[in-house]
Amino acid sequence: MQVEIVNTGSELMLGRVLNTHQQWLCRRLADLGHIVTRQVAVADTGSEIQGAVREALNRADLVLTTGGLGPTSDDLTRELIAELLGKQLVKNPAVLAHIENFFSQRGRPRPPKTEVETFVPEGAEIFLNPTGTAPGLAIKVEAGGGKIEDGNEAARDNSSPSPRCESASYGERVGVRFLHSSFVPPPPSRWLVMLPGPPRELRPMFDQFVVPLLSREFARESFVCRTLLTTGIGESRVQEFIEADLESLVKRGLGLGYCARPGAVDVRLTAAGDGAVNLVREGEAVVQRILGANLFGFDDDELESVVVGLLRSKQKTLALAESCTGGLMAHRVTNVPGASEIFLGGVVSYANEVKENFLGVRVETLARHGAVSEVVAREMALGAQRQFGSDFAVAVTGIAGPGGGTSEKPVGTVFIALASAAGVAVKKFLNVWERETFKQVTTTQALEWLRQQVSA
Secondary structure, X not given: OOEEEEEEOHHHHOOOOOOOHHHHHHHHHHHOOOOEEEEEEEOOOHHHHHHHHHHHHHHOOEEEEEOOOOOOOOOOHHHHHHHHHOOOEEEOHHHHHHHHHHHHHOOOOOOHHHHHHHEEEOOOEEEOOOOOOXXXXXXXXXXXXXXXXXXXXXXXXXXXXXXXXXXXXXXXXXXXXXXXXXXXXXXXXXXEEEEOOOHHHHHHHHXXXXXXXXXXXXXXXXXXXXXXXXXXXXXXXXXXHHHHHHHHHHHOOOEEEEEEEOOEEEEEEEEEOOOHHHHHHHHHHHHHHHHHHHEEEEOOOOHHHHHHHHHHHHOOOEEEEEOOOOXXXXXXXXXXXXXXXXXXXXXXXXXXXXXXXXXXXXXXXXHHHOOOOHHHHHHHHHHHHHHHOOOEEEEEEEOOOOOOOOOOOOOOEEEEEEEEOOEEEEEEEEOOOOHHHHHHHHHHHHHHHHHHHHHO
């Protein structure tokens, strides 16, 4: 089964909006056993949208479009696709009632421009929007005998309204006529699904309406994906460690991929068809055997979630003292539901005076060794543990850059201290990155060390 996505929106092409659909839809479809084979993003223009959809329908069994279903002048997808397929737009009373109810519940009058959202291509399945007004649409595009033409020879008609639209046509709305290029695709028939652009509308609509359509119209394909999450070793080293041992499984059809993130590397195992589950399980066992010490989770796990879960299970508490990471570690920990059970508090001790007054770092220690040093990190961790009365305390001090480094302490130098009932230990790292990545990598190193200690 071939699946393609056409994301529409000039804001995407201008880089003004992040296209989250490409990740979310691909993940949801893959979880359902349907792998996206291609996706594109195009501007809100007739030629771009019609051309992208025409090309996708030449290849794919299922085409999904996102965006362009709203009431404004740049929402053109519905009309353009109706024109492309040679379908008339007809007013739908159920959509009108839904829109009127939407505004009535909010005590607001229905804007006249929403009238255009009530017109849908004839024969389309309608997905009433659970969180907005623009309906989603699904059209079964019946097969014909030949390949869809590219439409380059189609002429623009700037003189008269489109005869196929009962609604205000594209031309009437923006002053340009459609390309009259209706067609039928090559065999077999395929489905075209149009979804609204806002993620808060698209996602519930996909789950409520598109998932049942897929179950009804397409056989679920056997596909398994398992991601093993590692930290502490680089991407190339991960490959060196596991590649040879996985070779025989790869020859049997196991897909193997890597994804490097700040301070972490994901190992992705995939398989399709009969025996996919067992093949991925065999691969997972190999990776766990080799990388077990650096493996912190699976699939959607976050390192901070794993750490919080371990502390909760052992009924241990945590305090933090951060300098160069500016509170990012506390931010990551408190993003986890249930963190209040284990996290007592933290100090962002950016200035030396804060290190002295809140954490008890000695003036002579700072004067002799400097704020970025093993000794200061040690005293910061002990101070946090003492102030908060925690079982564990982690302290971080370093030079994020781009300035401030010396030959003895270059930019990227970091000291991480970990205090526990067993005492306090310090590790030194050199994280030469721009500031944001420096902070992400450093907090990952600290959390991973904490994970290992709590797990011991």
